[in-house]
Amino acid sequence: MGAEQDQADVERVLSGETSAFEAIVRRWQGPLINLAYRFCRDRGRAEDMAQEAFLRAYRALGGWRKEAAFSTWLIALATNVYRSELRRIPPDALRRAEKIELHDDSAAAKALEDANRAQVVRQAVASLPPKYRDVLVLFYFHEMDVPDTAVSLALPEGTVKARLWRGRELLRRKLMQLSESPAKGESHER
Amino acid sequence: MKDDDLDLLLGSEERILPSSGFVASVMRLVREEAAALPPISFPWKRALPLVGGSILALGWTLVALVAFSVWGLPAAPSAEPLPPAIISAIAIAKSMQVVWIVAALAASAISVKLSNWLAR
Numbered sequence: 001m002g003a004e005q006d007q008a009d010v011e012r013v014l015s016g017e018t019s020a021f022e023a024i025v026r027r028w029q030g031p032l033i034n035l036a037y038r039f040c041r042d043r044g045r046a047e048d049m050a051q052e053a054f055l056r057a058y059r060a061l062g063g064w065r066k067e068a069a070f071s072t073w074l075i076a077l078a079t080n081v082y083r084s085e086l087r088r089i090p091p092d093a094l095r096r097a098e099k100i101e102l103h104d105d106s107a108a109a110k111a112l113e114d115a116n117r118a119q120v121v122r123q124a125v126a127s128l129p130p131k132y133r134d135v136l137v138l139f140y141f142h143e144m145d146v147p148d149t150a151v152s153l154a155l156p157e158g159t160v161k162a163r164l165w166r167g168r169e170l171l172r173r174k175l176m177q178l179s180e181s182p183a184k185g186e187s188h189e190r
Numbered sequence: 191m192k193d194d195d196l197d198l199l200l201g202s203e204e205r206i207l208p209s210s211g212f213v214a215s216v217m218r219l220v221r222e223e224a225a226a227l228p229p230i231s232f233p234w235k236r237a238l239p240l241v242g243g244s245i246l247a248l249g250w251t252l253v254a255l256v257a258f259s260v261w262g263l264p265a266a267p268s269a270e271p272l273p274p275a276i277i278s279a280i281a282i283a284k285s286m287q288v289v290w291i292v293a294a295l296a297a298s299a300i301s302v303k304l305s306n307w308l309a310r
Contacts, residue, residue: 018224025216029208037206047212054216058223118199125200140200168196 002027006070013061025054028071032078038137039082040091041126049085053078072151079152083134091126124174132167135160233308240304 005023012020032053036046057077064073125136134153142148150157
């Protein structure tokens with residue numbers, strides 16, 4: 001039903017009815033903003049990035065060949081926009097993760113044990129090298145679906161699996177460093 | 191930390207809600223985009239004869255260069271010697287590389303004229 005609505009709205013937009021794009025924005029604003037948020041961890045910036053993605057989608061609407069679902073095309077386009085945007089202005093996730101490690105030692109130790117644990121893990125993901133970060137972000141966004149992740153990133157499935165494995169290894173190391181930080185931090189402060 | 195733990199932590203992502211003005215702000219930009227004039231396309235119809243002519247001229251020059259390099263320049267017909275004033279003017283022009291200056295000026299003038307004509 002959603003796919004049919006998407007197609008009908010796209011056809012209306014392409015025939016000159018600009019207002020039909022509003023239905024597309026309403027339907028996809030949640031996923032696109034949430035995907036952007038997973039990349040940048042900043043609500044305001046996530047909306048700006050999603051806005052840019054919608055604008056690019058509007059411009060490129062005629063290029064959707066209907067071989068893939070509209071959702072696949074839109075998510076791939078948005079992913080491309082977000083990655084370019086993050087290359088232009090990198091997120092400050094690394095800086096925040098470093099802050100925890102160096103200045104807020106007790107918080108880092110506790111964060112790995114209580115509810116903040118997930119947040120620390122997400123910040124660690126955001127501080128990974130882009131090629132591993134992107135695969136991890138998209139993999140969990142697509143509810144752990146490798147083929148969808150591969151399509152969104154325009155990568156072969158084998159590459160996605162390899163980067164997923166390597167990304168998780170890097171993530172584990174980073175988290176271990178964070179959990180060991182109190183001792184380091186104490187010696188650092190002395 | 192095991193893969194399952196990571197899956198659980200990263201899979202249970204918090205959902206953020208779009209702000210109330212998000213759709214309106216996107217649609218404002220989209221309407222501005224729709225109202226903007228489309229970019230001027232390159233006037234291929236006008237440019238095509240010139241492009242064709244340029245390719246022909248280039249081809250002819252290449253053929254002439256090859257011919258000259260193989261058979262040499264045709265012998266100059268015997269002519270009356272030029273008056274000394276003209277000979278000295280040619281010598282001065284040669285020393286100042288006037289030919290190249292004139293050629294460069296002509297090329298600039300042609301490109302300016304051509305751009306103006308194509309943009310019209």
